Amino acid sequence: MTVISEWIIGTLILLGALLCLIASIGVLRLPDVYTRNHAASKGATLGVMSLLLGVFLYFLLIQGHFNSRVLLGIVFVFITSPVAGHLIMRAAFNTKIPLWENSVQNDLQKKRDSEKKFNEN
Amino acid sequence: MFDAIMKLSLLILAVSTLFYFYRLVKGPTVPDRVVALDAIGINLIGLTGVTSVMLKTSAFLDVILLLGILAFIGTVAFSKFLEKGEIIENDRNQ
Numbered sequence: 001m002t003v004i005s006e007w008i009i010g011t012l013i014l015l016g017a018l019l020c021l022i023a024s025i026g027v028l029r030l031p032d033v034y035t036r037n038h039a040a041s042k043g044a045t046l047g048v049m050s051l052l053l054g055v056f057l058y059f060l061l062i063q064g065h066f067n068s069r070v071l072l073g074i075v076f077v078f079i080t081s082p083v084a085g086h087l088i089m090r091a092a093f094n095t096k097i098p099l100w101e102n103s104v105q106n107d108l109q110k111k112r113d114s115e116k117k118f119n120e121n
Numbered sequence: 122m123f124d125a126i127m128k129l130s131l132l133i134l135a136v137s138t139l140f141y142f143y144r145l146v147k148g149p150t151v152p153d154r155v156v157a158l159d160a161i162g163i164n165l166i167g168l169t170g171v172t173s174v175m176l177k178t179s180a181f182l183d184v185i186l187l188l189g190i191l192a193f194i195g196t197v198a199f200s201k202f203l204e205k206g207e208i209i210e211n212d213r214n215q
Contacts, residue, residue, distance in 0.1 A: 009123075010122075010123055010127075013171060013174070014126055014129065014130055017129075017134050017167065017171075018133060020163075021134075021136065023160070024136075024137035024141050024164075027144050027156070027157060027160060028140045028144060033152050036156060040160040044163045044164065045163070048163050051130075051171070052170055052185070054174075055174055055182075058174050059179055065179070067179055067182060069183060070170070072186060073182075073185040073186045073189055076189045077163065080193040081159075081163065081193075084159055084192075084196035084197060088155050088199065088200040088203075090200070091152065091201070092203070097150050
């Protein structure tokens with residue numbers, strides 16, 4: 001039983017660390033702020049959630065006590081990390097940081113332009 | 122075997138924090154640096170979890186929640202400062 005749970009915990013923690021590495025490679029390599037934030041907020045959140053699930057299962061199955069603080073940490077990261085990503089990207093868009101020159105779709109700018117035209121008329 | 126996997130995960134997380142640190146130093150714009158700083162906070166949560174598994178103690182697990190809250194508050198404050206130029210708005214300022 002302990003060996004099986006050790007394998008499960010090891011797989012979860014290693015998968016989480018690898019997802020964090022992939023997210024950081026995305027932040028290193030992608031071309032502009034918006035795509036970099038996309039890599040960081042999704043990849044790092046998923047990686048650290050898997051890793052903390054492994055830590056929670058370790059304390060539950062091997063040490064034998066239910067640790068509610070790790071569960072609270074998982075829920076907190078899951079709620080707040082996309083919100084933080086959205087806020088900082090809205091601030092970046094409003095301070096007019098340009099998109100990558102090869103990007104083809106900019107729906108928010110289109111919406112802002114149509115609103116401005118509507119207000120002028 | 123289990124200990125080796127934990128050490129490997131710690132190494133991978135350290136390398137990933139190093140990549141974020143490169144983006145934090147070099148990043149062309151301010152939101153780049155804020156994104157990298159937020160992700161470093163998220164990575165520190167993972168490092169704390171793996172360390173507490175390696176040392177077989179649950180004493181460090183309060184730090185996870187605290188780091189999560191601090192990273193979130195820091196990012197929100199930075200984004201509000203970038204957008205409006207002030208963090209806490211007061212009626213007397215206008």
